[in-house]
């Protein structure tokens with residue numbers, strides 16, 4: 001009692017002392033902080049993966065979709081729902097997979 005906390009005198013009366021509550025609260029705060037950090041980390045990972053997924057999906061679509069007319073995709077002008085056109089007379093433009101374009105070419109005797 002000389003220089004200790006006065007509350008230690010009340011300890012026997014209370015099963016849960018303020019010290020114990022402090023420790024529990026501190027542990028909870030640390031756990032909560034770690035969880036928050038982890039959540040932020042995961043949110044950032046999800047954001048990165050979403051961007052990567054978008055890039056890969058776009059790359060995949062570009063790799064798979066080619067125009068049956070044979071012109072490069074960059075030579076085409078998009079008309080939205082009307083489709084697109086390369087501007088070359090006689091070219092019918094619609095995108096499909098490379099396999100279909102190759103099949104059509106072989107049917108035309110180009111391969």
Ligand SMILES: [Zn+2]
Nearest residue numbers: 069071086091
């Ligand atoms: Zn064309």
Ligand SMILES: [Zn+2]
Nearest residue numbers: 067069086093
């Ligand atoms: Zn075309």
